[in-house]
Amino acid sequence: MKDIVITGMGIVAPPGTGKANFWRHIRKGQSFITPITRFDASLYPSRLAGQVKEIEAYSQSFSPRLLKKIDLFSHLALVASELALKDGDIDLKNFDLKRTGIFMGNAIGGWLFAETELRDLYLEGREGVSPFMASAWFPAAPQGQISIFYGIKGYSKTLISDRAGSLMAIAYGARILENKKLDLVLAGGMEAPVTPYALLCCNTYGFLSTKNGKPHAAYRPFDRKRDGFVIAEGSGIMTLERLEDARRRRAPVYARICGFKTNCDGFDRIGMEPEGTFLAKAIEDVLKEADFSKGSIDYICADGVATEIGDISETRAIKKVFGTRAKQIPVSVPKSMFGNLLGAQGSVDVITTVLSMMHDTVCPTVNYENPDPACDLDYVPNEARHHEIKRALVISRGRGGINAVMAMEKMWEGPKH
C-alpha cells in the first residue's frame, strides 16, 4: 500500500473527547475504568466498563430530533466524524461527495436502542416498538447516518469482524483510495456495548475481567494475574487521502498507512491458536507488503486481550517474527487504561499510535505488576516512555481466531506541524 495518509483524527473515548483531551489523559497512565452506572449491573460477573462522559457537550451540530432517532453508537460516530473533519481542515464543499466514502467497523450494533424497543415489543406488542428501531440498531446504521448528515454518496462499507472490524475498515478504505475509486475516506469504528444485553453477551464469551472490586486494576494485559479485558464505548474515526491530494490542499498529514494483512487461525470458535502461528504469518506478510525491515519497527500496539492464551499466543507470534530483537521493541496496550472498544478498538489503537508518533512517547500497559515467564517482552509497564517511533504495527484480533495487522509510518507535514 503506497501513499495513503491519515489527515484528520476524531476520537470519543473514556479518557476524553478530541485528540488533545484523549492524549493528555492517556499519557499519564491513569485508569478510566469504573463500575457501570448506566443500569443495574450488580448481578453480572463483569460489571466494569470504560464509559464516555459529556458527549452532549460535543453534540451541538446534531439536532435533538436526529439524536432521538439513533442509537448511541451512531451518535458517537457522528461526533467522531465531525472532530475528524475539523481536525483535517476539511470542508466537504470542496470535495466531490460522490467520490467520498465511509468505511466503518463495529462488532455488535446498536443495542441501547434495540433493547429498549425489544422490551416494549414483549410488554406492549408490535405497536409499542418505535419505527426508528428499523434504522437505529443494525451495524451499518452509523455509516448511513454519517452519509445522510454530510451528504456523502460514494462507495462505502461497514465491516463486521469482531474486535478487528475497524482496523479492517481503515485498511479497506485505504485500498479503495489506492485504487483511485474515491478521493476522500472517513474510516474507523464505533461501539456502545454498555447495555444490559450486550454486557451479558460479552460476559458469556468468557473474556471479561471479574475483578469488580478494583476497577482500575481489572484490565491487566500480559500480567500473570490477568483475568480478561474490560469493555468500553466510544468511537475513533479518521480521514484518509492520497498523499499527493493531501499535499495539494496543504492538509495536515499525520501518518502513512503502509500495509495491512488479515487471516484466520481456523482453530476454535472463540479462542486463539496458542502458538500464534497465523498471527505471526500476518505480521510477516504485512512487513513484506509495507517493505519494512524487521529491524525498523519501533513500536507495536498490541491486541492485549488479557486472557492466558490470548497474551501468550500474541507474545509467541511477535517472538516468532522478530526473534531475539522482539524484546527490544516496546509492545504496549494503551487501552488497558480505558477498556476495549471491541469493533472500534482498532481505529482507537491507530489514533493512539499516531499520537504516540507525534509526541515521541509510548503509552504504557497499566497494571503490569506480576511478570509471566511466558510473556517476556517489553510491555512498557505502568508509565509512559519517551521513545521515537517512525514505524509501528497495530494488532487487532477477534473471536474465532481473526488476526489483523496494520503497518504505519510517521509523517510530519502540513500547516499544523
Added chain:
Amino acid sequence: MSVEQQVKEVIAETLSLKPEEIDVSAKLSEAYDLDSTEAVDLRVALEKRFGIKFETSEVAKQSTTQEIIAAVAGKQNGS
C-alpha cells in the same frame, strides 16, 4: 385541553419543536421535513394520546396539522 392543542403538542414532540411553532396549514413534509418513519412515529403517538386508530393515509408526510386535527375530531365524534 382542546384537540387542536393536543395534536399540536404531539406533532411538536415528534419534530422537537414548540407547539406554537407549528403552522397548522402547512404540509408536514414540506414545512418540517417530516420523513416516512417520522410519520409512522407520529401516527403511533397520536393513537396513544387519543386512544383511536388512524389509517396510514390519515397521518402521512403530506398531511397538514389541520387535516390531522379534523381526523381526530371526526373519529371522536364517531363520523
